[in-house]
Amino acid sequence: MSLVAGAVLATVTAASAYWSGAGAGSGTAGTAAATLSVSLTPGTPTAQLYPGSTAAVVLTISNPDQASLHVSALALDTSQGAGGFAVDGAHSGCTLDTLSFSTQTNGGAGWTVPGGGSLPVTLPEALVMGASAADACQGATFSVYLSAGA
Numbered sequence: 001m002s003l004v005a006g007a008v009l010a011t012v013t014a015a016s017a018y019w020s021g022a023g024a025g026s027g028t029a030g031t032a033a034a035t036l037s038v039s040l041t042p043g044t045p046t047a048q049l050y051p052g053s054t055a056a057v058v059l060t061i062s063n064p065d066q067a068s069l070h071v072s073a074l075a076l077d078t079s080q081g082a083g084g085f086a087v088d089g090a091h092s093g094c095t096l097d098t099l100s101f102s103t104q105t106n107g108g109a110g111w112t113v114p115g116g117g118s119l120p121v122t123l124p125e126a127l128v129m130g131a132s133a134a135d136a137c138q139g140a141t142f143s144v145y146l147s148a149g150a
Helices: 002-020
Strands: 039-042 053-063 069-071 073-076 085-087 099-101 111-113 117-129 142-144 146-149
Touching: 053 111, 053 146, 099 142, 111 117
Parallel strands: none
Antiparallel strands: 039 053, 053 117, 069 111, 073 146, 085 142, 099 117
16 A cells, blocks of 8 residues: 555655746657558459359558558458459449448458558458349459548
């Protein structure tokens, strides 16, 4: 019990000495600019997508900066492709309106990518193909365009 009281007394004394002192001066500080130049490259999923199913999206997050970088979410980039999706040229009759992707956050923890490194990421059940997908989608390869949020 006296150890706790002594620690509290030392803290109060230090604070008292800090507030009763006087001084003047100036200082400057700087930080490196965060460029957030993370890149996302596709990986190879292990499961096939079919009408009414879900599949994992596999990718690698690369960070060319020296400092580690935290990516809080991976979301569909609807400004690319057709609403964030594309299909290979051999399956142009496959409409993409039955595909959906839910924003991923790794359970709220996000992902930390080491400086100058990369991190392989698998997003289980992130891609959904609706049950009404056309027969023209059989054997198709889809691209899912994502953006990383810091």
